[in-house]
Amino acid sequence: MATVTMTRGKFNGINKCANERGVIAAAAMDQRGSLKKAIAKARGEGGTATSEDLTLFKTAVTKVLTKHASAILMDPEYGLPALQHKAPNAGVLMSYEKTGYDATIKGRLPDLLDTWSVYSLIQAGADAIKILIYYNPFDEPDILARKHAFLERVGAECKGLDVPFFLEPLAYDDNIGDEKSFEFAKVKPKYVAAYMEELSKPKYGVDVLKVEVPVNMKFVSGTKAFGGQEAYTRQEALKLFREASDAATKPFIYLSAGVTDEVFRESLEMAAEAGSRFAGVLCGRATWQDGIPVYAREGYDALEAWLNDRGVQNITALNEVLDKGAQPWWDMYGGKDAINVVDLPV
Secondary structure, eight states: OOOEEEEHHHHHHHHHTSOTTSOEEEEEEOOOHHHHHHHHHHTOTTOOOOHHHHHHHHHHHHHHHGGGOSEEEEOTTTOHHHHTTSOTTOEEEEEOBOSSOOTTSTTOOOOBOTTOOHHHHHHTTOSEEEEEEEEOTTSOHHHHHHHHHHHHHHHHHHHHTTOOEEEEEEEOOTTTOOTTSHHHHHHHHHHHHHHHHHTTSGGGOOSEEEEOOSSOGGGBTTSTTOOSOOSBOHHHHHHHHHHHHHHOSSOEEEEOTTOOHHHHHHHHHHHHHHTOOOOEEEEOHHHHGGGHHHHHHHOHHHHHHHIIIIIHHHHHHHHHHHHHHOOOGGGGGTSGGGEEEEOOOO
């Protein structure tokens, strides 16, 4: 008997971004400012990168990796030409937020792209809409109120046009600083679990959460990724994976957060071992970041060749982990048959 009602556009949109098993095995290619800086840096002192560099890089990644991915996450600013080269069966998620944030204003507040709306993103080919938001669940009430209202607006816009809303919260604490630090690693599990619980609430209209691995693998003793300083034992990390998973009441997928493909795969293996109910990944840099210096120094053809070799190896190895550990997105609701799919009222 159906226990959850979902509109047809949202149901079909999520499925378009998932594989036949209901697992989201998506590639992320919506990096903008960070990718431009990385290409420029790889060209050495005084190196630069242009808008055309971004479009070409995105095109190569899309052309090669969507043959092995259930969907591609793209930005409309530089990535629309790249979508012409995607595999026919791959779904399209589109970024709706501006890249980065205004560091002169407290709170890392989000902002939307000036010349885009959910409607125009759908017209440009989006099967789902993605928003990234920096989120400290223990922040000052006025900052949280502004972010919650922002998400409610986006959620309502997606609901009105019957398109899935994927939300990517990134934990931070300006009082601690560096999110890659040992100090932040100790509090990260609490922050991730708290935002997974809060942002699953119906008022935000989120359909799928794109979340961080709740631990920093560099500080998990007993793992291949361990760097020598322990924030948690392996057994403690497994418990933290379970606790974060249990906090969510919406389907969720993991993001790679720029770690290497080996570290990301190990984290997913631990998630599966812990019994995390993750429904897949939206993985970007872990798959293709080592191709940046190849493109920067040798150009498009060299990048495409690298992607066809090492990039495909990376995404294939990742898919093998997902085949063993990820659960269909609809399992969060008790199975596909537990969802009552209805048409959006006219």
